Amino acid sequence: MEKRSLFFISDGTGITAETLGHSLLSQFENLQCDSTTLPYIDSLEKVQHAAHLITQAYEKDGQKPLVFATLVNKDIHARLLQAPCVLFDFFTPFIHRLEDELGMHSSPTAGRGHGVHNTHVYNARIAAINHTLSTDDGLNTTHYDHSDVILAGVSRCGKTPTCLYLAMQFGLRASNFPFTEEVLDSGKLPESLLRNINKVYGLTIQPEFLQRIRAERRGGRYATLAQCQHELDTVERIMRQNHIPLIDTTSRSIEEIATKVVADLGLKRQVV
Amino acid sequence: MEKRSLFFISDGTGITAETLGHSLLSQFENLQCDSTTLPYIDSLEKVQHAAHLITQAYEKDGQKPLVFATLVNKDIHARLLQAPCVLFDFFTPFIHRLEDELGMHSSPTAGRGHGVHNTHVYNARIAAINHTLSTDDGLNTTHYDHSDVILAGVSRCGKTPTCLYLAMQFGLRASNFPFTEEVLDSGKLPESLLRNINKVYGLTIQPEFLQRIRAERRGGRYATLAQCQHELDTVERIMRQNHIPLIDTTSRSIEEIATKVVADLGLKRQVV
Numbered sequence: 001m002e003k004r005s006l007f008f009i010s011d012g013t014g015i016t017a018e019t020l021g022h023s024l025l026s027q028f029e030n031l032q033c034d035s036t037t038l039p040y041i042d043s044l045e046k047v048q049h050a051a052h053l054i055t056q057a058y059e060k061d062g063q064k065p066l067v068f069a070t071l072v073n074k075d076i077h078a079r080l081l082q083a084p085c086v087l088f089d090f091f092t093p094f095i096h097r098l099e100d101e102l103g104m105h106s107s108p109t110a111g112r113g114h115g116v117h118n119t120h121v122y123n124a125r126i127a128a129i130n131h132t133l134s135t136d137d138g139l140n141t142t143h144y145d146h147s148d149v150i151l152a153g154v155s156r157c158g159k160t161p162t163c164l165y166l167a168m169q170f171g172l173r174a175s176n177f178p179f180t181e182e183v184l185d186s187g188k189l190p191e192s193l194l195r196n197i198n199k200v201y202g203l204t205i206q207p208e209f210l211q212r213i214r215a216e217r218r219g220g221r222y223a224t225l226a227q228c229q230h231e232l233d234t235v236e237r238i239m240r241q242n243h244i245p246l247i248d249t250t251s252r253s254i255e256e257i258a259t260k261v262v263a264d265l266g267l268k269r270q271v272v
Numbered sequence: 273m274e275k276r277s278l279f280f281i282s283d284g285t286g287i288t289a290e291t292l293g294h295s296l297l298s299q300f301e302n303l304q305c306d307s308t309t310l311p312y313i314d315s316l317e318k319v320q321h322a323a324h325l326i327t328q329a330y331e332k333d334g335q336k337p338l339v340f341a342t343l344v345n346k347d348i349h350a351r352l353l354q355a356p357c358v359l360f361d362f363f364t365p366f367i368h369r370l371e372d373e374l375g376m377h378s379s380p381t382a383g384r385g386h387g388v389h390n391t392h393v394y395n396a397r398i399a400a401i402n403h404t405l406s407t408d409d410g411l412n413t414t415h416y417d418h419s420d421v422i423l424a425g426v427s428r429c430g431k432t433p434t435c436l437y438l439a440m441q442f443g444l445r446a447s448n449f450p451f452t453e454e455v456l457d458s459g460k461l462p463e464s465l466l467r468n469i470n471k472v473y474g475l476t477i478q479p480e481f482l483q484r485i486r487a488e489r490r491g492g493r494y495a496t497l498a499q500c501q502h503e504l505d506t507v508e509r510i511m512r513q514n515h516i517p518l519i520d521t522t523s524r525s526i527e528e529i530a531t532k533v534v535a536d537l538g539l540k541r542q543v544v
Contacts (some may be wrong), residue, residue: 004374013531015293022544023288023342023385024366027378037541039531066373070295086373094296101278101338108298113295114527122525133408143418161401164436168526187278253394254440255386259285260310264281268307272294 005057005065006035009050009080011072012111014039020090021068025219042110047076051083057182058084072108086267100229105137125171125271132167136160141192148172148267150196151237154179156213156223156232158249158257162203165258171270172262189242200260202246207232277329278307279389281322281352284383286311288491292362293340314382319348323355329462330356332531344380397443397543404439407447408432413464420444420539422468424511425475426503427494428485430529431520443542444534448500456506461514473533474511474518479504481522 006025008017014037025031034057057065067085071077081087095106116122128148135143137160144150149172151159159176166174177193177200193200207228214223220225222225239246245264249257262269278297280289286309297303306329311323329337339357343349353359367378390395400420407415407434416422421444423431431448438446449465449472465472479500486495493499511518517536521529534541 014525015531016291016543019288020362020366023445024363024370026384026387027344027380028370028374029378029379031374031376035544037535039535046287047409066370072299075416086369088369089291090366091296092358093365094292095299097358097360098296098300098338102300102303104300104303105300108299111528112298114525114531115298116525116528117522125526126433129436133432136405160405161398161440164401165440168433168437168440236372251388253386253388254397255285255287256383259287259386263309265310271308272290 003032003034003061004063005061006033007054007057007065007085008035008037009041009049009067009069009071010039010111010113011014012039012041012070013114016088016112016113017070018067019020038042039072040111041075041076043076044079045062047079054083065243070113072110072112074108079148080234085238099100121171121271124140125168127271128167128171128173129164131173132163132175136163137176138178138180141175141177141190142211143198144175144192146173147175147196147199149261149265150175150177150200151203151261152177152179152193152235153205154210154228156204156210156217156237157205158205160255161254162249162257162261165254166261169229169265170258172260172267179231179235184231187238189236189238194242197242197244200242200244202235202244203249203257203263204232204236204239204246205248206250232256273332273430276469277302277307278305278333279322279329279337279339279344279357280307280309280324281319281339282311282314282383283314283340283348284311284342285386286342288385289342289362293360296389300505312383313343314352316347319351323351324399326355326357342385344382344384358389374474379437393443393543395409397440400443400445400542401436401437403445404435404447408435409448410452411450411451413447413462416447416464416468416471418445419447419468419471421447421533421537422465422472423475424449424451424465424472424507424516425477426482426500428482428489429475429477430526431475433526434521434529434533437526438533440528441543442539444539451510453502458504459506459510461510466514469514469516471537472514473537474507474514474516475521475529476504476511476518477520478522487532506537 008014010017065085068088163174163176166172210228211225280286282289340360435446435448438444476484483497
């Protein structure tokens with residue numbers, strides 16, 4: 001199968017171009033792409049260089065590269081149109097419709113999509129990340145009173161990455177509570193968790209999958225299928241008894257788990 | 273100023289709809305929005321509920337809400353079109369052009385944009401997050417040999433959030449090295465850092481801004497302007513001596529810092 005050259009070009013970080021571009025391409029199976037992201041293309045000199053790279057890829061491939069672009073400046077955009085490429089412009093068509101609809105003119109400013117709009121929001125995000133790190137892996141459970149959400153589950157079921165994602169992308173103070181042997185044996189949740197039970201969301205995972213993840217990390221009883229099965233059964237029972245919602249993380253991405261938790265608990269995004 | 277109701281509707285996480293939607297809206301100054309994200313709208317029953325919420329907002333506001341949608345299923349999309357809204361469809365126009373251009377049919381599968389495509393990529397991402405956490409704040413500097421990038425700077429200049437973002441969104445093993453009093457006094461970088469000097473990127477920040485951040489955290493000499501200024505001067509001198517690139521984080525978002533570091537060091541994204 002041929003490989004198609006792909007460029008994400010933006011006057012800002014390129015995150016928006018990459019996000020929509022990858023979403024669209026994920027609808028095509030078995031498509032092989034060789035992708036290049038060119039952020040901060042905010043001058044004619046830089047777009048000239050981008051056009052040069054596109055031309056090189058065109059000459060090498062014998063077909064026009066696909067270019068996904070979010071460019072605010074009309075001159076830069078026009079220069080890109082001269083390059084031998086198939087250009088997908090993610091901004092212009094929507095901006096014009098939005099202007100009509102809102103009865104406002106847009107104020108074209110490059111790179112505003114992922115800039116710092118608001119110091120208050122920025123600080124909230126950093127505070128969420130700090131809170132999440134300080135309550136990772138069962139640390140400082142007394143801080144749960146200040147958490148927005150507490151993910152509970154056995155070791156290696158995806159709690160930490162999901163909490164970090166919630167803090168980073170949603171600005172939520174996400175804590176995580178691991179079911180240690182002690183908690184599993186007693187079958188009881190600590191007072192700090194019970195007091196905040198409406199913030200708790202359970203993560204579970206298929207035992208075979210958990211076993212594989214644990215075996216890559218370290219061996220021993222911890223990584224046996226029997227132990228994984230036992231821990232998961234116990235946790236799921238405790239969750240049911242406490243009416244804690246539960247999600248199976250086995251074939252879900254961090255984004256999917258986080259989005260589901262936010263939707264189910266009715267949490268409000270603190271950053272955009 | 274009136275508030276406009278806004279909906280992000282997706283059959284997946286809604287991340288793509290939110291990302292492009294917010295990018296577009298950031299081009300309009302002083303626009304007040306009341307936004308709702310409805311992820312996992314993947315059945316006629318669910319889109320019925322979404323249409324109901326849109327109708328409620330329409331009746332309350334007296335004007336049609338703006339809806340940003342990424343929906344793969346044609347029937348769900350058609351139902352949404354019947355609701356009293358201004359619909360921005362981020363998928364259909366581009367998918368058709370892509371089909372023509374690639375000479376392939378898309379295989380419409382809801383929610384594929386942010387799913388788990390590839391276990392190998394997923395594991396690389398988790399491994400990057402683990403590496404980043406294990407080398408946060410000067411821990412385990414011997415692991416720098418396995419890092420993709422090492423951010424160096426004074427305390428509270430943005431190293432940890434940027435490292436976590438690099439790990440989460442790029443799958444890069446990002447470590448961070450804080451300039452402790454000891455390092456500042458000696459003016460010398462540790463051997464583990466010198467050995468990996470081509471991976472090092474320096475963060476700096478305006479002293480007044482640093483002072484404000486530190487004062488919110490704890491007081492004492494640590495948070496005086498003189499101390500902040502002294503630390504920053506010393507660090508910038510050490511960076512120059514070692515030819516380490518430097519970025520001022522003062523008015524930059526985590527996304528902007530991360531993207532600049534990746535671009536300048538020519539790092540390759542490990543996850544999409």
